[in-house]
Amino acid sequence: MNTNNSGVTEYIRQAIKQGESIESIKGGLRRSGYGKDEIERFFEGFVETRDGKKSMGKTAPNGAKKVLIVEDDKFLHEIVVKKMISVGFDVKNAVNSKETFDIFDSGWHPAIILLDLILPGEGGFSILEKIKKDPQLAAVPVVVLSNLGQENDKQRAATLGAVDFMIKSNFTLDEIVKRVISLIG
Numbered sequence: 001m002n003t004n005n006s007g008v009t010e011y012i013r014q015a016i017k018q019g020e021s022i023e024s025i026k027g028g029l030r031r032s033g034y035g036k037d038e039i040e041r042f043f044e045g046f047v048e049t050r051d052g053k054k055s056m057g058k059t060a061p062n063g064a065k066k067v068l069i070v071e072d073d074k075f076l077h078e079i080v081v082k083k084m085i086s087v088g089f090d091v092k093n094a095v096n097s098k099e100t101f102d103i104f105d106s107g108w109h110p111a112i113i114l115l116d117l118i119l120p121g122e123g124g125f126s127i128l129e130k131i132k133k134d135p136q137l138a139a140v141p142v143v144v145l146s147n148l149g150q151e152n153d154k155q156r157a158a159t160l161g162a163v164d165f166m167i168k169s170n171f172t173l174d175e176i177v178k179r180v181i182s183l184i185g
Contacts, residue, residue, distance in 0.1 A: 008029070008034075012025055026039050064088055064090040065090065066111050066112075067084050067089045067110055067113075067180060068091075068094065068100070068103060068108075069084070069092070069093040070093070070115045070119070072116065072118075072120055076168070080093075080114070081093050083174075083176075084177065089180070092108060092110070096119050096120050096121050097121060097122035097126065097127050098121070110140060111140070111141075111184045112140065112142075112143065112180055112183055112184045113131065113141070113143070114143050114176070115128060115143070115145065115146075116144075116145060116146050117144060117146040117148050118147070125157070125160060128161060132160060132161035138161075141163040142162045143163060143164045143179065143180070143183070144157045144162045144164070145176065146165070146166075146167065146168060147167065147168050147169065153165075166179065
């Protein structure tokens, strides 16, 4: 059967969101004429979330790599988000710890995280530590993107698991994009 992968993927995503079981979704696809191997391929892009449910992995249905930007400066996060989208990334942004972990809990898993350190409420170092302690998130590369630049800040970020530390004022948007591409392709 000639398949429309993006349509089936969206159907699966919506069915999961509505609480339908995986077996029920697979049964519906079988009744629609899809074969067992074909159905299994549809589910290859889904991962188990922290609460045991299925969700899309680190790429969007169109194949775009997912980038999470955790930044509370409205102007900065808007220009970084727009730049990342313009080069083909699927982007979400959060302004604090709660929004960050709400995104993860929704089943949206990034291929990389750009993380500011100075945030309202819980700071970036604490968020980084929680990410690296979570088995579902620990392998996601985190790039600290901050105005802090003291050596002890860089060392602490590296110790907590950040793969890079970029001082905002020292890099252009194009350089940030190039760094992301170098890390996740």
